Amino acid sequence: MTPRAVAVKAGLERGWVELRSKLASPWELSGEVWPWIIAVGVMFALRDKKVPGTDFSIGLQAVPGIVGMSLIYTGLMGLALVLTTDRDDGTLLRMKAIPNGTIGYFISKVVSRAGITTAALLIILIPSALLFGDLRVNSVTAWLTLIGIILLGLLATLPIGAVIGAVFGSVQSLGLVMLPVMGLIAISGIFYPITAFPEWVQWIGQVFPVYWLGLGMRSALLPDSMAIAEIGGSWRHLQTIGVLGVWAVIGFAYAPVVLRRMARRGSGTTVKETETAAA
Known part of the structure; x- marks a missing residue:
């Protein structure tokens, strides 16, 4: 087994342990979902x-849009918060x-974040x-x-959360992303x-995965007759798969690179400075 494969296997095992620990605490999980309920x-x-x-x-x-939005916040923003916190306390440095x-x-x-998000959904x-x-x-x-859209949505959005967590320097600065x-x-x-919305706003919305995630959720949960309210009067399944798939490929190719660069810039001194500033 190659060193990279060993790292992936260790990551899968560690993620499962973290997920079980989180699910064992109903109060923590409830904090992830009550705003959406x-x-x-x-x-x-x-x-x-x-x-x-x-x-x-x-x-x-x-309603399907709310379900999709909870995936964005619980998954994307949740992962960004975890990464920023781990960088501040030196976990990523180790x-x-x-x-x-x-x-x-x-x-x-x-x-771990994908499992938590799925449970919340x-x-x-x-x-x-x-x-x-x-x-x-x-x-x-x-x-x-629905399962397919959730999986694609997680693959498309979680790497974005990783990049956000790597780019922003502190937990407080994440508020700017909101x-x-x-x-x-x-x-x-x-x-x-x-x-x-005006047509130019529609084009902007369709560039990002949020729209396609919501559209996919609606196609799964709403009657087919409600597609008349969508662009072209269709659920556009192929376009949904295509756009979310492209975001997933770009994210998983780019996020590890950003994390490695962030880790190289980190040091015990910067962690200490962060702790001192927080105090």
């Missing part, structure tokens, strides 16, 4: 509001001393299925589509059909 409740209150030009409920149309340690570290964090889907009877939760095809992320969510059709 509240959001689902708000959408239930809007269930009688209709998407303009259709008979579809705005509340129902937004990984640098191990052959291919950065690769193993990256794999472990992707595995399932917790959100349960009350959603109870509140919105029109969600396609009784269809095998819908579940297969503004552009919120802006992307606003123009990505999560709470309102993207077709209601």
